[in-house]
Amino acid sequence: MRDASRMVLYRPHRWHVQQAGAGDDLILIHGAGGATQSWRGLFPLLAATHRVTAIDLPGQGFTQLGAQGRCGLDSMAHDIAALIAHLDIRPAALIGHSAGAAIALRLAEMGPRAPVIGINAALGNFKGVAGWLFPMLAKVLALSPFTADLLSRAASETAVRNMIRSTGSVLDDAGIALYLRLLADRDHVDGTLSMMAQWRLDPLLARLPQTAVPVTLITAAQDGAVPPATSRDAAQRIPDAHLVALPTGGHLVHEEDPATIAALIRTVLTRTARSA
Numbered sequence: 001m002r003d004a005s006r007m008v009l010y011r012p013h014r015w016h017v018q019q020a021g022a023g024d025d026l027i028l029i030h031g032a033g034g035a036t037q038s039w040r041g042l043f044p045l046l047a048a049t050h051r052v053t054a055i056d057l058p059g060q061g062f063t064q065l066g067a068q069g070r071c072g073l074d075s076m077a078h079d080i081a082a083l084i085a086h087l088d089i090r091p092a093a094l095i096g097h098s099a100g101a102a103i104a105l106r107l108a109e110m111g112p113r114a115p116v117i118g119i120n121a122a123l124g125n126f127k128g129v130a131g132w133l134f135p136m137l138a139k140v141l142a143l144s145p146f147t148a149d150l151l152s153r154a155a156s157e158t159a160v161r162n163m164i165r166s167t168g169s170v171l172d173d174a175g176i177a178l179y180l181r182l183l184a185d186r187d188h189v190d191g192t193l194s195m196m197a198q199w200r201l202d203p204l205l206a207r208l209p210q211t212a213v214p215v216t217l218i219t220a221a222q223d224g225a226v227p228p229a230t231s232r233d234a235a236q237r238i239p240d241a242h243l244v245a246l247p248t249g250g251h252l253v254h255e256e257d258p259a260t261i262a263a264l265i266r267t268v269l270t271r272t273a274r275s276a
Helices: 042-047 073-086 099-110 130-143 147-153 157-166 173-183 186-198 202-206 228-237 258-275
Strands: 005-010 013-020 025-029 051-055 091-097 116-119 215-220 241-246
Touching: 005 073, 013 042, 013 073, 025 042, 025 099, 042 051, 042 258, 051 073, 073 099, 073 186, 091 099, 091 258, 099 116, 099 202, 116 258, 157 173, 173 186, 215 228, 215 258, 228 241, 241 258
Parallel strands: 025 051, 025 091, 091 116, 116 215, 215 241
Antiparallel strands: 005 013, 013 051
């Protein structure tokens, strides 16, 4: 996918964008702590029939953060919407993984109004003590200039394998190496911590019953990061929602089995085109 990469300087960030293929536009939005590398298997499959654009979120991957306070849900969606308009992209669908699905839904509210496909969508808040402890911890970590350095220096292959295993997914050595490279990048870790500290999901969740676009939520049975029940609950509150429950796969199911996810996405695109 390196040949598909380019940098786009558009305020307030210097964006890393990967684009390939021809036809109707698809936008790919990764989750917190990931980058465009997360789409390495799915990207070329979708690019065989569409023009696909994958974007590194602000401060993550190769996108250089231009404003520290613009890592929250609303800010990132606003900045991505502006970037899409600048690139003259009119997406036929917005595809997001985990927290990227929430960003895709917020984008659909702002415009462009396109169908949303969420893969193991993070559309729920932490429960109980974790509901206030985790965001508070992220804020404390993000405030320290040494936190990102310490975390990136502590990155190891063993730590990455354990982290991926905890999500219910199994990746090959190449996938592990890519995540290790991300976690060893001080700027990437800092960007991820800033996103966690600024993340506010409640307003979007409250508006789910007013969602005006078709939404498809794909869940994987072994997801150890976002329980499938999260998508089931969200789908019940969205007027035009379809739930697709896969019997296998973990949180990174789009990396484990990109062919199955590509086939599902094509089915969704066909269905939404017919109903448009």
